[in-house]
Amino acid sequence: MAAHPISTAHTSLLSRGMLAVMLAQFISALADNALLFAAIALLKAGSAPAWQIPLLQEFFVIAYIVLAPFVGPFADTFPKGRVMLIANCMKFLGAAAMLTGLNPLLAYGMVGLGAAAYSPAKYGILSELVAVDKLVKANSLMEGSTIVAILLGAVLGGWLADIWLAGALYAIAAGYLLAAAINLLIPRLPPSHPLATFAPAVMCRDFIQTTMRLMRDRDARFSIIGTSIFWGAGSTLRFLLVAWVPVALHINDLSTPANLSGAVAIGIAIGAIAAARWVDLRTVNRALPAGILIGLAIMMFAYTSNIYTAIACLLLIGLLGGFYAVPLNALLQERGHESVGAGHAISIQNLFENLSMLLMMGIYILLSKQQLPVIPITVTIGGLVLVAIGGLTWFRLRSRSDVM
Template identity: 25%
Template sequence: MSTQFQLMTEQRFRPFFFTQFLGAFNDNVFKTSLITLVAFHAVSLTTIDGGTLATVLPGLFILPFFLFSATAGQLADKFEKSQIIRYVKVFEIGIMLFASAGFFLHNIGLLAAALFMMGMHSTIFGPVKYSYLPQHLKETELIGGNGMVEMGSFVAILLGQVLGAWLAIQSSHEIITSIAIIAIAALGYWTSRGVPNSPAAAPNLKINWNPITETYRNVKFIWQHQTIWLAIVAISWFWFYGATLLAQFPNFAKNVLYGDESLFILLLSIFSLGIGIGSLMCEKLSKGKVEVGLVVFGAIGLTLFGIDLYWSGISVHESLNNKYLLDYMDFVSLHHDMHGNIIFTYWRLLADIALIGFFGGLYIVPLYALIQTRSEKSHQSRIIAANNIFNALFMVISAAFSIWMFKQGYNIPELFLTTAILNALVIIYLCIRQPEYLKTFVAWMKP
């Protein structure tokens, strides 16, 4: 049996895995339920336009990463981690009680505040999440452990989004959504009680409560360690690429593929499962060591299948007409275009999305393991916190870049094509700045 699956039988990993899984799951159940509610029932909540709210609310979730990451990193380095995890889980239960009041009172202010606090919850948990693993796993287990965590995170996001959307459209959504989010939070706290003791890395650290000066200090520290700096840039670029695709999937399904909500869910599911499988494959492909050559291999796949997604998307769009409104079953069973010609592009498009996810998993897991193994132990959590700030920044830039592209008259497939080409430039830059990536990739490719 693979080491990464053996970890699920061990106390040092299993409670932590399920705690982080349930946290990501609840984040997305609540967030998606709220955004779906806003999209379809905004009038019952507020006079603010639903489209405006759907744009602003995700920003409220991301904002705490800028405000509190620097402090969260210091707390994770200064204090014992399992205790922080349990405090965070108690905080989550409180947030979900607060959110439930918002659902019952149809109060958008309470719901927006709860979303902001869930962003705080994720901000505090993030540095603990990635600095916990190197404390409890051997270096040979880090790739497998990170692969399991990334797989779990994306499966949790997928399931959370599906459940959240379903809860929001039920007639008695207030009560069933409230019961679900409180129950998931309580279950997360229960699993957190099994997380083993994780001693503080820097117990004598003096907390700097000013997020601006502390963020500057962290960035300055990382810049002095270029291997870590470039790994963080590479990780943040992945979040730019992923955020660009995921944000456009609903309109891609509707306006390019002429599909309904079920087709969007199919695209999201295939992408998430692709990342999960890619993440799990990292351990086998890296042969038990931190194999940064996989980053280059993953990046090549992200570019090639991103480019092909453009071609397959255009082909499907042109082969149909806007009289179609396909559900996911219609889409996967289509074999002819509107002229009766046999085509295979539909399956090719789904394969492109699955393989973008798969190569994304191969790309991201070794980068997290690289940070964990090469960071100074006393600064590990603060480095992860700085990474989270950059991730959030790149996701905001992704949204701005997409808006700019559309204002220039480009369509969604062309946005995907541009992102795939930019990905090639990023990995070339990475290999030039850090030749280790290319050298290890060449060595890894040799039989």
Template identity: 30%
Template sequence: MSQQSQFRLFAERRFLPFFGAQAMGAFNDNVYKNVLLILATYQAATYTTLEPQLLTNLAGGLFILPFVLFSGIAGQLATRYDKTTILKAVKAFEILIMAVAAFGLAQQHIGILLTALFMMGAHSTFFAPAKYGLLPEVLHETELVGGNALIQMGTFLAILLGTLFAGVLASHGHTGTISVALIAIAVAGFAFSLAIPKLRPAAPDMKIDWRPWTSAWDNINAARESRTVFLSILGISWFWFYGALVLAQLPVFSKDILGGNEEVVTVLLVVFSAGVGIGSLLCEKLSGHKVEIGLVPFGSIGLTAFAVDLYFATPNTLSAEPLGPSAFLQQPGTWRVLMDLGFIGMFGGFFIVPLNALVQQRSRREVLSRVIGANSILNAAFMVVAAIFGAVALQSGMTIPQLLLATGILNAFVAIYIYSLVPEFLLRFLAWLLVNVMYRSKTEGLKNIPEDGPALLICNHVGFVDAIVISAASRRPVRFIMESSIFKIPVLSTIFRGMKAIPVAPAKEDPETYERAFELVARELRDGHLVCIFPEGRLTSDGEIGPFRPGMMRILKETPVPIVPMALSGLWNSMFSRKYGPMWNRWPRRVWARITLRVGEPLDPATADLDLMRARVVALRGPEQ
């Protein structure tokens, strides 16, 4: 796929039929769920004696309960068998589910309708591991964020259109019309699935454990192979707690707080869904075609800020008569409410797309579907808790605006806790801010950094933020060797520790730190990581590249690995270099200045010497300092 357009995936058979099957499933989910919720909210007496608020949260809980019960088995099936076969079987099952829903609508029987909703949850449970497990098998690494963004966009576009269609059907459609529409959408999704190419099973000899609880625990253990992956799954699950809680309240929020009719519910859901779709697509642009987890803290900031503002934007007075969309939009404060909902959705996209891509990127293929199954289990558990939390909070007297405010504040505490456990997220956020707000970052030759395995990166040392700039450009985490004096700089030291930087000092000044640095470097290289050294051994004082120190040759002698030369230019004139002397003289001279990182072809450690390596770095940098 061209890096200029993620939409070119739609021309590929490896992606388009799968996208269509996924989008139709999400569309049908939301047509059915929203028809049911709107009918239960506005025509409750016809279907049930339950209170609308209780029924709304009960329906949400029933839909996600199958994820808790069956995700373990679903993950194993998607590992044992061809994912395409699983997808086709699930889409065929959807047709049967819609037939059950049609019978429930004809009988106006809430029990049958809720049973169909539970079955739709089971449909999504078995679809998810095959869906997300398929993406890294059919997409290149540079396409992974774009593919996830398109899936997320397609999902929420389906939510948007499904919500609109549900509003029309619930307001004007006969139950027979609703039934025909639901079955027709399911048939269309099944037709798309027939064109998905076959894939090789990840573990064809795997024995399926049909016991829900033990299979679920097996999937969770697979996810815990990588601490970062598991904590990312917890972050995804928190997003679904947040999103489920917000979405579940919108019908009653519209009716009882904003004074809107059924069509206003649709407007609110459309705005929220459009926000998520826009945020998901922007991820591809903002991430520079790589998995950029620095967007995750950015997303969490927006999720808190706009939830809090939504509380203060809520009007104090209620219209005497239910308002249609036109009258609703003319009310004072309406546009602020819509803006808050839209931005909650958009920052939700910034939060969820990189986390999904990270889980797919850093999980072994043999366990990926089981990891996705674990993700579904935890997502579901968090959403069940959200449904219980919402029901209990509302029954105890909390208003919906107060519930939304509490959710936004709770999100801030959860985010701080997650980033304290995984500093890499916060580091990437700071790196992303630096190279996208203060500078215009240009990279050349990133393909020369190996996608896996160890390598020693060497680069000229221009300023205090060289490591952050390189870290922001690399698709893989990098361990940096840096002067202990720089490593100890207040504030920056916290960042460098989060990067797992390796401090080094001259042997004469601190022999213990000197020897410890070589031990840590050797261990990181043996473990298959990237290590970066600034071989000049100090920051440049005149903008030129100094002689390379011999310590690097000891590293290559002890652990011979490919050497990747790199060069930075454009940072010498910044506040982060030593050009302007004391710190108070280092205010930014240029806003959004251009900096460049060039990466050369790897060198053989058996033949490279200090002069050759320095010559390569000098040539890569060119005349610009």
């Protein structure tokens, strides 16, 4: 009987830790998304060519790719709450550098360094705070709160960038500092898979071996490829909106594309809630039809010319995306926690997701530099998503039938 109060206290500590993780993630994600629109406004104010706007994402994701061998082991070797603290401080430095006049592309790349370190810790800590059977619900809660932050960050960032750009940057920098302070409230959980050495050559070799080991796991491979397709398309769609709105809706401010990206965020939150209700790790294949429909919904959106129809299409794209991506994220965390460590697994996922973003954004930049109209570009991106997730679904279902 004496052990019961200890058990209750431990559960309470984890609950407070989960709350701190969610709150810090919310504020950090809000600042991330506000900063994107501030950076776009800075490029426009400097009369940068239009193709440099999507290049912001390329500078951001390079950090994820270059640091992929290091950020996963870093997150698994130290308490993840402290890793998140360090990452938010790095994001603050990037926002401050943008405020002091550094080229927005370079400053946004600095924020990417912090984001690359932050991601394995924020997702990896979930498998340390909750039981396996609660992972989909924990991911749904994380994604839902993050999506609300994306919505508010995009709306506030676009609005502030239109009326007071310097004020937007001051507020964003303060947001990163607040998130870092909240990270101090996360309990110091023991490291999950600490490395014996941080020698770069050893870490790169470990990363390659870990990647090969994880990719041999059928479920992990399926999750990594599936989420990579989704986030590559989602990242590209956000920048497509900046070019699409003036052409299709004849509106030339930053607030409208920011608000429309918020519609996608609301949809993802709804989809995440639905996934928590109807999908678990045993029934993850239920998410696949939603993934296929994302491509069709993007293609349908390309030809809309009314703002309310556009909002409806974007809500649908987000809903399908949330229902599709959340269960796949939970599946990878479970497989990663059981094998190579959740932080390692998320860093590998980040590598593939950001390679996908780099590829899709590269296609967009290339087509844009060739002066192809934005509507055919949007249809092309939607078609790529349709074919990619359709092919993934076919291989997934075929492998399941082979096993049976």
